[in-house]
Amino acid sequence: MTSLLEVEDLRVRFSTEDGVVRAVDGVSFEVDRGQTLGIVGESGSGKSVTSLAIMGLLRGRFTVEGSVTLGGDELVRADPDFVRELRGNRMAMIFQDPLSSLHPYYTVGNQIIEAYRLHTGATKRVARKRAVDLLGRVGIPQPEGRIDDYPHQFSGGMRQRVMIAMALACDPELLIADEPTTALDVTVQAQILNLIADLQEEFGTAVILITHDLGVVAGVADEALVMYAGRPVEHGTLRQVFYEPRHPYTWGLLSSVTRLDREPEHRLRPISGNPPSLIDVPSGCPFHPRCPYRMLPEPCSTEVPEYAPVNGGHLVACHLSEQERTETFARDILPRVQSSVRKGG
Amino acid sequence: MGSATTNTTSSSTADTTGDAAGTGGVLLEVTGLRKHFPIKRGIIFQKQVGLVKAVDGLNFTVRRGETFGLVGESGCGKSTTGRLLTRLLRPTDGQIVLNGQDISYLPQRQVRPIRRDMQMIFQDPFSSLNPRHTVGSIVGAPFRLQRVETEGGIKRAVQELLELVGLNPEHYNRYPHEFSGGQAQRIGIARALALRPKLMVCDEPVSALDVSIRAQIINLLQDLQEEFDLTYVFIAHDLSVVRHISDRVAVMYLGHIVELGEARQIYQHPLHPYTHALLSAIPISDPDVDQARERILLTGDVPSPLNPPSGCPFRTRCWKAQDICRTERPPLAEKATGHQVACHFPEDRALIPASDR
Numbered sequence: 222m223t224s225l226l227e228v229e230d231l232r233v234r235f236s237t238e239d240g241v242v243r244a245v246d247g248v249s250f251e252v253d254r255g256q257t258l259g260i261v262g263e264s265g266s267g268k269s270v271t272s273l274a275i276m277g278l279l280r281g282r283f284t285v286e287g288s289v290t291l292g293g294d295e296l297v298r299a300d301p302d303f304v305r306e307l308r309g310n311r312m313a314m315i316f317q318d319p320l321s322s323l324h325p326y327y328t329v330g331n332q333i334i335e336a337y338r339l340h341t342g343a344t345k346r347v348a349r350k351r352a353v354d355l356l357g358r359v360g361i362p363q364p365e366g367r368i369d370d371y372p373h374q375f376s377g378g379m380r381q382r383v384m385i386a387m388a389l390a391c392d393p394e395l396l397i398a399d400e401p402t403t404a405l406d407v408t409v410q411a412q413i414l415n416l417i418a419d420l421q422e423e424f425g426t427a428v429i430l431i432t433h434d435l436g437v438v439a440g441v442a443d444e445a446l447v448m449y450a451g452r453p454v455e456h457g458t459l460r461q462v463f464y465e466p467r468h469p470y471t472w473g474l475l476s477s478v479t480r481l482d483r484e485p486e487h488r489l490r491p492i493s494g495n496p497p498s499l500i501d502v503p504s505g506c507p508f509h510p511r512c513p514y515r516m517l518p519e520p521c522s523t524e525v526p527e528y529a530p531v532n533g534g535h536l537v538a539c540h541l542s543e544q545e546r547t548e549t550f551a552r553d554i555l556p557r558v559q560s561s562v563r564k565g566g
Numbered sequence: 567m568g569s570a571t572t573n574t575t576s577s578s579t580a581d582t583t584g585d586a587a588g589t590g591g592v593l594l595e596v597t598g599l600r601k602h603f604p605i606k607r608g609i610i611f612q613k614q615v616g617l618v619k620a621v622d623g624l625n626f627t628v629r630r631g632e633t634f635g636l637v638g639e640s641g642c643g644k645s646t647t648g649r650l651l652t653r654l655l656r657p658t659d660g661q662i663v664l665n666g667q668d669i670s671y672l673p674q675r676q677v678r679p680i681r682r683d684m685q686m687i688f689q690d691p692f693s694s695l696n697p698r699h700t701v702g703s704i705v706g707a708p709f710r711l712q713r714v715e716t717e718g719g720i721k722r723a724v725q726e727l728l729e730l731v732g733l734n735p736e737h738y739n740r741y742p743h744e745f746s747g748g749q750a751q752r753i754g755i756a757r758a759l760a761l762r763p764k765l766m767v768c769d770e771p772v773s774a775l776d777v778s779i780r781a782q783i784i785n786l787l788q789d790l791q792e793e794f795d796l797t798y799v800f801i802a803h804d805l806s807v808v809r810h811i812s813d814r815v816a817v818m819y820l821g822h823i824v825e826l827g828e829a830r831q832i833y834q835h836p837l838h839p840y841t842h843a844l845l846s847a848i849p850i851s852d853p854d855v856d857q858a859r860e861r862i863l864l865t866g867d868v869p870s871p872l873n874p875p876s877g878c879p880f881r882t883r884c885w886k887a888q889d890i891c892r893t894e895r896p897p898l899a900e901k902a903t904g905h906q907v908a909c910h911f912p913e914d915r916a917l918i919p920a921s922d923r
Contacts, residue, residue: 263776264747362866376867377640406639406803408864411847415863433777436849439856459853475851477781479806481833482850488788489810491781495746560852 223293224251225427226275226395231287231297233267233274240500244270246451247287247528254394257421257428259442259459261435261474263496267451268431272397275429276314277304291395310340313388317400319380323372329356329383330368337390355386359416378409382416389420396421397429402437414441435474439463447471450497450507453528457535466554467537467546469512476557483561490557506540514541514549593765593797594628594651599660601646605872618871620646622821624660625898628765633791633798635812635829637805637844641868642818644801648769651799652686653677665764682712685758689770691750695742701728701753702738708760727756731786748779752786759790767799772807784811805848809833814904817841820871820879823898827905837901837912840880878910886911 233245245267252258262268274285277296289296291312296304316322324332333352337343343351349368356364359382372380381401388396398417402410418441421428430442438445438459445462447455447470455468466472473492479485494511497503503510509521520526520540528538531546539546600623605616621643628634636644649655651662653669662670669680688694695704705727706720716723725735731752742750751771758766768787772780788811790796802808808815809829816826817838825838836842843862850856864883869875875882881891890910898908 263778378867406868407805407847408639408843409867410849411861411863412865434849435777435851436856439851439853440849463851463853474777477778478851479781479784479804479810480850480852481806481809481845481848482852482855485810485829489781489784491785492778493782495748495779496776558852560850560855 223290224253225292226252226429227288227290228271228275229288231271231274231285231289233270233279233283233285235283237500242499243451243502244499245274246502248448248451248453249287249528250446250453250456252395252427252429254427255421255425256444257418257430257442259438259445260429260431260448261433261438261445262448263433265450265496265499266448267499268448269399270451271448272314272399272429272431275395276308276312276397277301278308306340309336309388309393310391311393312395312397313391313393314397314399315381315384315388315401317403319377319384319404320372322384323380325372328369328371329375329387333383333387333390336387340391351390352386355390356383358420359383359386359389360412361386377405378412381405381409381413385413385416385420389424389426392424393426395427395429397431399431400433401430403432403434410437417441435463435478447474450502451499452507452538453536454508454538455536461533461535465535466550467531467535467543468508468539469514469541470508472550472554472558473511476554480560483559506538514545516540591630592627593630593665594799595661595663596624596626596628596651597661597663599624599647599650599662600658601643601650601655602658616872619821619874620871621650621657624823626816626823626826628797628799629813630764630797631791631795632813633800633811635808635815636799636801636818637803637808637815638818639803639844639868641820641871643821643871644803644818645769647818648686648767648799648801651765652684652767653680654686679712681763682708682714682761683763684765684767685761685763687751687754687758687766687768687771690774691747691754692742694754695750697742700739700741701733701745704742704753705756705760708757712761714761723760724756727760728753730759730790731756732782746779747775748782751775751783755783755786755790759794762794763796765797765799767801769801770803771800773802773804780807787811805833805844817844820868820874822879822908823906824880824909825905825907826898827902827907831902831905835905837905837907837914838880838909839884839886839911839913842913843883878908880909 229249231245231248234241234243248271260268273279275289279285285297287297330352334348337348337351353364353368356368361367361379361382375383402413432438442459444458446453449470455462455471466475476490477492492511497507505522505524506526509515515521526538526540528536531537531543599621601621603618603620604614606612607615636647638644650657657670661668702724705724709716709720725738728735733749733752772783775783791798800811812829815829815832816823819840825841836845843864846862866883869882877893877895878891881887896908896910898906900906901912
């Protein structure tokens with residue numbers, strides 16, 4: 222059985238004055254209808270570039286290699302016109318900053334209507350009715366009255382709702398949400414995440430949710446993919462990644478966040494150092510300079526670890542043996558990340 | 567309104583890390599603080615068409631050596647408050663007393679010497695560092711501006727500061743763009759620390775940083791506090807970060823403080839419905855815990871401060887609102903020792919995530 226979206230060995234690089242940036246370096250995953258994949262990573266981890274590559278939005282100086290198929294149709298090597306047909310139609314995207322992704326000069330109605338008519342060839346009247354319907358669906362009060370408003374007349378949360386309405390105009394099979402709530406307040410974030418989950422249930426959309434916030438992933442995703450320096454380092458079900466994480470970077474992320482469900486400790490446990498430059502990615506495992514469990518000099522600084530399954534579908538790229546990982550996790554990490562409100566803690 | 571400005575109860579010093587003990591007492595006292603921004607229209611004959619009440623009557627005190635957290639969503643007035651405290655803005659009304667001196671309406675010329683005692687750290691480390699100056703000149707600027715003599719010259723003082731905040735002193739001649747976000751924030755901290763201020767106002771110091779870097783900066787701020795006996799006013803929208811670093815917390819909504827108390831009180835037994843909603847909206851990075859807890863979904867957005875609701879500012883989104891909430895603004899009143907709330911119908915249940923599991 223093939224999944225709706227299949228990404229295989231996706232690679233994106235581009236040249237700059239300082240050298241070649243390998244923004245994405247061998248990412249593979251699948252997402253099925255009705256499923257949500259959370260992609261987690263820090264800035265520069267390649268998570269946004271991955272989504273742009275899927276949408277076919279990287280042209281010019283970007284070199285995209287590998288394979289992306291949506292419902293069996295190959296996108297990477299496809300004709301740009303073919304991908305443009307799909308974009309906004311079978312796959313859609315919402316961005317972090319809704320103000321800069323909406324055109325300030327056109328009313329929101331105009332922008333939704335334009336996209337809808339372009340893909341369906343509907344009449345103006347039908348498209349307008351559809352736009353009002355969508356705006357109501359995403360929770361904008363009195364949509365008939367607001368459809369002729371300009372983006373600046375909406376608040377941040379409402380703009381993001383407009384973006385979602387626009388993305389859903391053609392009932393896409395795949396929705397990519399790139400940090401959809403990062404610019405929003407927490408109470409509004411909760412509303413938007415809820416909305417995405419409801420709409421997904423209703424339409425059976427496949428969702429890729431890109432975020433730096435592990436809590437957001439924990440709340441809405443089915444699977445999680447952790448990226449570092451353009452590479453996938455861990456991928457599994459939500460339970461695998463949160464309760465049996467096997468990569469030291471995931472451990473670091475999980476134990477460095479402040480949490481409401483744990484008694485505050487006197488000191489946090491940050492990951493030491495800074496994320497690497499993608500022009501000069503460390504040799505071997507890209508995380509080794511910051512990894513407290515590295516084995517030096519070999520193999521961590523010399524060999525790129527294989528991205529291999531540990532059990533079932535749980536994939537990890539790390540040189541530590543499974544036994545070392547299990548033991549280290551139980552000994553060092555679990556006590557730091559276990560919620561104090563969980564039973565048996 | 568405006569009750570209980572004195573919080574002299576020496577309640578549970580358990581989480582104040584004990585370093586407030588030495589001098590103790592109040593470092594900063596704020597009474598009835600207001601900042602209203604007029605909205606004007608017209609080019610030559612400007613006419614006032616509205617008034618944004620960004621900060622509308624704050625009362626609180628900050629004790630020596632403590633971290634006072636100020637949380638709220640965008641537009642609640644927390645940053646304006648920070649700028650008033652450091653006198654980057656002039657208050658419309660009210661009083662700010664720092665270290666026994668009323669600084670509320672001092673002209674800028676007289677504020678400058680006081681900046682030795684109070685400094686600010688900003689959210690965006692890059693836009694708060696001049697891209698055309700070297701790190702040495704940025705961090706050394708306070709010494710030059712305040713004409714402070716340093717032993718061994720400014721360069722040595724700067725290099726010591728850089729080392730103190732975890733940067734390589736040899737990077738003295740580099741420019742801000744050569745640093746990562748976390749490092750740039752360290753430069754901002756070094757500059758704020760240069761003259762050994764008593765009060766540091768940190769305005770969202772970690773929100774722009776990556777998760778793994780955030781923890782480094784928080785630890786650094788805590789280390790520096792211990793070493794130099796600093797008092798922090800820590801402004802942030804992230805309630806879990808604020809809980810980690812703060813001794814006491816004030817929750818703001820539309821220019822008002824709606825709840826104020828020890829961090830423990832606010833997080834384990836919040837009284838204001840808004841605080842409950844805020845806390846329940848924060849994602850928790852544990853799928854079972856996150857998905858099991860009750861989430862209070864507020865409807866709508868924060869109302870415009872240009873046209874705030876009558877009575878209680880939160881009533882338009884509050885599920886408990888009654889008639890009295892529309893007609894009468896609840897005063898900030900003490901409900902338990904050191905725990906104040908401005909609500910007609912405060913909640914009396916413990917916080918959801920910590921209970922019943």
